[in-house]
Amino acid sequence: MARKTGxxxxxxxxKVRDAALSLFARHGFAAVSMRQIAGEVGxxxxxxxxxxxxxxxxxxxxxxxxxxxxxxxxxxVAPMGDHLAQLEAFTRFHIRFHLDRPDAVFIAYMELRNLxxxxxxxxxxxxxxxxxxxxxxxRDGAQAGAFTLPDTKLATLAVIAMLTGVxxxxxxxxxxxxxxxxxxxxxxxxxxxxxxxxxx
Amino acid sequence: MARKTGxxxxxxxxKVRDAALSLFARHGFAAVSMRQIAGEVGxxxxxxxxxxxxxxxxxxxxxxxxxxxxxxxxxxVAPMGDHLAQLEAFTRFHIRFHLDRPDAVFIAYMELRNLxxxxxxxxxxxxxxxxxxxxxxxRDGAQAGAFTLPDTKLATLAVIAMLTGVxxxxxxxxxxxxxxxxxxxxxxxxxxxxxxxxxx
DNA sequence: TGAATAACTGAACAAGCGTTCAGATCAAAG
DNA sequence: CTTTGATCTGAACGCTTGTTCAGTTATTCA
Numbered sequence: 001m002a003r004k005t006g007x008x009x010x011x012x013x014x015k016v017r018d019a020a021l022s023l024f025a026r027h028g029f030a031a032v033s034m035r036q037i038a039g040e041v042g043x044x045x046x047x048x049x050x051x052x053x054x055x056x057x058x059x060x061x062x063x064x065x066x067x068x069x070x071x072x073x074x075x076x077v078a079p080m081g082d083h084l085a086q087l088e089a090f091t092r093f094h095i096r097f098h099l100d101r102p103d104a105v106f107i108a109y110m111e112l113r114n115l116x117x118x119x120x121x122x123x124x125x126x127x128x129x130x131x132x133x134x135x136x137x138x139r140d141g142a143q144a145g146a147f148t149l150p151d152t153k154l155a156t157l158a159v160i161a162m163l164t165g166v167x168x169x170x171x172x173x174x175x176x177x178x179x180x181x182x183x184x185x186x187x188x189x190x191x192x193x194x195x196x197x198x199x200x
Numbered sequence: 201m202a203r204k205t206g207x208x209x210x211x212x213x214x215k216v217r218d219a220a221l222s223l224f225a226r227h228g229f230a231a232v233s234m235r236q237i238a239g240e241v242g243x244x245x246x247x248x249x250x251x252x253x254x255x256x257x258x259x260x261x262x263x264x265x266x267x268x269x270x271x272x273x274x275x276x277v278a279p280m281g282d283h284l285a286q287l288e289a290f291t292r293f294h295i296r297f298h299l300d301r302p303d304a305v306f307i308a309y310m311e312l313r314n315l316x317x318x319x320x321x322x323x324x325x326x327x328x329x330x331x332x333x334x335x336x337x338x339r340d341g342a343q344a345g346a347f348t349l350p351d352t353k354l355a356t357l358a359v360i361a362m363l364t365g366v367x368x369x370x371x372x373x374x375x376x377x378x379x380x381x382x383x384x385x386x387x388x389x390x391x392x393x394x395x396x397x398x399x400x
Numbered sequence: 401t402g403a404a405t406a407a408c409t410g411a412a413c414a415a416g417c418g419t420t421c422a423g424a425t426c427a428a429a430g
Numbered sequence: 431c432t433t434t435g436a437t438c439t440g441a442a443c444g445c446t447t448g449t450t451c452a453g454t455t456a457t458t459c460a
Contacts, residue, residue: 028313030230034448046450047408055448110310113228150384151376158388161365162358169357176351184350188358191391234418246420247438255418407456417446424439430432 012061013051015041020058025103029059029114059111060119066104067126073097074133083141084195090134091189092182094163099178105167131156138193148194159189212261213251215241220258225303229259229314259311260319266304267326273297274333283341284395290334291389292382294363299378305367331356338393348394359389 019040023032034055038045052058074097079089098105108127112120135156141147149155166181176184190196219240223232234255238245252258274297279289298305308327312320335356341347349355366381376384390396 026313028228028230030228031314033446035446043407044409045448046410049449050407113226114231150387154376154381154384155388157365157369158362158385161368162362162392165357165361165365168361176354181354184354185358187350187394188355188392191394192362192388194387194391233416235416243437244439245418246440249419250437401460403458403460405456405458407454409452409454411451411453413448413450415447417444420443421441422439423441424437426437427435429434 012058016048016051016058017062017065021062021103021107024059024062024111025106029055029107029111056116056119059107059114060116060123062104063108063111063115063119063123064126066101066108067123067130070097071126071130074130078133083137083144083146084190086137087141087147087189087193087195088186090137091159091163091186094160095166095182095185096178098164098167099170099181102167105164109164131160134159141193141195146195155193159192162188162192212258216248216251216258217262217265221262221303221307224259224262224311225306229255229307229311256316256319259307259314260316260323262304263308263311263315263319263323264326266301266308267323267330270297270330271326274330278333283337283344283346284390286337287341287347287389287393287395288386290337291359291363291386294360295366295382295385296378298364298367299370299381302367305364309364331360334360341393341395346395355393359392362388362392 016037019037020032023037023040034048035045037058038048041048048058052061074090074093077089077093079086081089108123112123115123135152138147138149138155138159139152142149142152147155163185166185170178170181216237219237220232223237223240234248235245237258238248241248248258252261274290274293277289277293279286281289308323312323315323335352338347338349338355338359339352342349342352347355363385366385370378370381
């Protein structure tokens with residue numbers, strides 16, 4: 001069964017989702033046709049509309065699911081320890097989570113402008129909520145003297161930009177393992193927030 | 201005169217360039233039609249082909265010009281001082297140059313996948329050459345003991361990602377001046393590369 | 401086996417795409 | 431005033447787009 005009769009609001013068929021994710025990431029939303037997606041699934045274009053209301057909903061579903069998973073995954077992991085440990089946990093979590101889903105991350109960052117205004121507002125709010133997780137850690141840590149930050153908001157955006165950047169170059173089986181990348185970036189993040197030298 | 205008879209290789213008409221730059225940045229290359237660009241210029245679609253060979257060349261020209269200007273601007277500014285001064289100069293230059301041309305930067309980062317393989321190779325090589333400027337500074341500085349870097353290549357990519365990220369949130373007339381942003385980011389970069397505490 | 405419903409096809413729709421080109425229009429030069 | 435060449439129009443080209451839908455096939459359940 002593709003859907004409950006008369007409703008498209010539930011989860012889009014996994015094969016359709018996977019095909020759209022991969023194609024949107026590779027060629028961009030606007031450059032991919034419904035017929036290409038259908039071809040990847042092994043079906044005619046018309047059949048896609050049993051799984052999704054339209055092309056826009058397909059994009060929105062992908063981005064919404066990604067952001068929901070991101071927030072849920074962090075909430076499931078967010079530690080209670082000292083400020084430095086929290087920041088380290090966030091750093092490692094962000095790198096790992098993003099490296100595990102390069103296509104979804106790519107789409108979530110590059111296709112924002114192809115969302116309708118309503119859909120954009122939803123995704124933007126989720127992105128903001130995620131940023132706030134890090135900003136909270138940095139604010140509390142700065143207040144407690146664990147970090148030295150001239151501007152908490154800018155530090156938040158700078159750290160996220162730096163960490164997300166890993167996705168642009170990391171390739172599985174490359175020179176460095178994901179563990180080693182985490183390690184190296186954690187050291188750079190620690191320095192950027194003025195958290196003192198590396199403990200021996 | 202739009203062009204020398206029989207050749208499209210020279211500089212694309214400025215009005216066409218500007219219209220394409222703005223539209224590509226706002227909606228994406230694939231989502232913008234030649235008719236939209238023509239409408240912005242105040243001309244019929246056919247007239248665009250007096251200024252550009254085809255849509256792909258229009259995109260390539262924009263990206264190529266941007267990268268050429270980026271490299272030329274750095275070469276015109278690159279200082280000779282100590283390693284820390286060089287890194288500071290690069291940091292400030294990168295932020296300033298990118299904040300001055302947000303549309304071109306956006307296109308150069310987002311539309312790489314819409315280039316033909318040949319055109320992509322050209323742009324990619326220029327991007328690599330720019331990265332090498334920073335990597336040289338970091339390598340020399342690390343060797344001289346001015347920086348503490350576990351991995352020079354990763355530090356290069358991390359710093360560039362962090363700095364380019366400014367473009368995603370900076371708006372003229374906002375909370376912070378470009379000068380102040382440079383200042384704050386320079387402190388974070390200094391910390392990330394292990395260049396010691398802020399001098400009083 | 402037969403009935404019901406899910407899953408899908410294949411053709412059609414109007415609209416828009418990049419690109420070409422014969423001809424109109426315009427500006428400058430002789 | 432005529433000629434020349436740049437500049438641009440407007441229509442046309444073949445093709446692709448997202449989306450719909452009547453009709454066919456496959457699967458499930460009694």
